[in-house]
Amino acid sequence: DMGGHDTYMHKEISEQADAVDRALRGRIDDRFSTVHLGGLNLDAREARGVRRVKILGCGTSYHAGQIGAQMIEELARIPSDAEPASEFRYRDPVVDPDTLYVAVSQSGETYDVLAAVQELKRKGARVLGLVNVVGSAIARETDGGIYVHAGPEVCVVSTKCFTNMVVSFALLALHLGRIRDLSVADGKRIIEGLRRLPGQIDEILKGEEEVRKLAAKYADAKSMMFIGRVRGYPVAREASLKLKEVSYIHAEAYPASELKHGPLALIEPAMPTVAIVPDDDLLEKNRAALEEIKARNGRILAVAHQEQEKADHTIVVPKNEPELDPILIGIPLQLLAYHTALALGRDIDKPRNLAKSVTVE
Ligand code: F6R
Numbered sequence: 001d002m003g004g005h006d007t008y009m010h011k012e013i014s015e016q017a018d019a020v021d022r023a024l025r026g027r028i029d030d031r032f033s034t035v036h037l038g039g040l041n042l043d044a045r046e047a048r049g050v051r052r053v054k055i056l057g058c059g060t061s062y063h064a065g066q067i068g069a070q071m072i073e074e075l076a077r078i079p080s081d082a083e084p085a086s087e088f089r090y091r092d093p094v095v096d097p098d099t100l101y102v103a104v105s106q107s108g109e110t111y112d113v114l115a116a117v118q119e120l121k122r123k124g125a126r127v128l129g130l131v132n133v134v135g136s137a138i139a140r141e142t143d144g145g146i147y148v149h150a151g152p153e154v155c156v157v158s159t160k161c162f163t164n165m166v167v168s169f170a171l172l173a174l175h176l177g178r179i180r181d182l183s184v185a186d187g188k189r190i191i192e193g194l195r196r197l198p199g200q201i202d203e204i205l206k207g208e209e210e211v212r213k214l215a216a217k218y219a220d221a222k223s224m225m226f227i228g229r230v231r232g233y234p235v236a237r238e239a240s241l242k243l244k245e246v247s248y249i250h251a252e253a254y255p256a257s258e259l260k261h262g263p264l265a266l267i268e269p270a271m272p273t274v275a276i277v278p279d280d281d282l283l284e285k286n287r288a289a290l291e292e293i294k295a296r297n298g299r300i301l302a303v304a305h306q307e308q309e310k311a312d313h314t315i316v317v318p319k320n321e322p323e324l325d326p327i328l329i330g331i332p333l334q335l336l337a338y339h340t341a342l343a344l345g346r347d348i349d350k351p352r353n354l355a356k357s358v359t360v361e
Contacts, residue, residue, distance in 0.1 A: 108136020
């Protein structure tokens with residue numbers, strides 16, 4: 001049942017305020033400015049002993065993991081990174097007893113992720129799951145974890161589950177941070193930010209018509225560049241993947257800082273750039289990248305907290321806390337992919353050559 005929407009993708013994008021609300025419900029502990037994650041199975045002493053976090057997933061879930069790794073480093077100060085599960089399992093990885101492994105998956109059935117979990121378990125590692133489908137294979141094989149509570153996702157491409165995965169990582173980062181050195185004040189600041197998310201998501205969704213018009217302006221592109229820096233880079237990667245999957249327009253994502261090391265050669269009017277420009281401590285650096293692109297006659301669509309003078313168009317998103325901003329910035333870019341695909345008449349819920357869960361090698 002699409003509930004009045006023309007596609008599941010549109011329905012699922014539109015449901016995100018409720019989905020995030022569900023991920024937060026019953027988990028916030030105001031007394032200690034932290035969160036309770038009932039299924040984690042990791043006591044405070046064990047959490048303090050974690051020296052690294054390694055996040056494994058595929059596709060969109062891998063991108064959610066990249067944002068999650070950044071959040072864990074920032075809030076808990078534990079060195080963290082994400083890697084495609086499909087690569088990890090084939091490179092005979094060193095399994096370290098002080099590393100906490102986190103397997104991320106919407107379906108909980110993705111074979112590459114499941115195989116990575118089984119390999120880790122075989123070698124004695126502690127593995128958590130960050131999973132949407134309750135009781136799925138990955139949820140069962142892991143030592144504990146966090147359900148992301150996005151609700152059923154029917155469209156082949158992931159939208160609301162991505163958002164809820166990132167919110168779930170914020171909860172994990174806050175939890176680990178408050179066991180370690182994150183202050184009460186910062187814990188409170190993040191909790192207040194989390195509580196603002198559903199309202200801000202609705203505010204973004206109210207701007208859909210504007211994104212639809214912009215999508216029509218860029219739908220003639222043969223290829224698009226997506227750029228962002230640090231917190232913005234995995235968001236750029238996810239937005240680029242989403243556009244490719246549903247519109248079949250080629251797209252690449254680059255860290256804005258890498259432009260001058262090669263991809264600047266591609267910039268010309270036929271290659272528009274979507275630039276993520278949050279109002280954080282990298283704002284001036286990001287603005288400089290816009291100037292470099294403009295100097296090569298590139299068209300720019302910025303997603304930012306304020307109108308960008310150097311951009312041809314800006315989608316303005318509401319500001320939250322810097323650590324949580326990636327959650328909100330991703331949402332208009334889902335709408336951009338959706339409306340581009342719609343303008344091009346694509347089969348949005350079932351893009352060619354793709355399946356909802358990849359349970360084979
Ligand atoms: C992207 C997409 C895929 C999945 C990937 C992992 O929109 O749908 O990239 O994210 O196949 O699937 P799960 O999360 O079920 O493990």
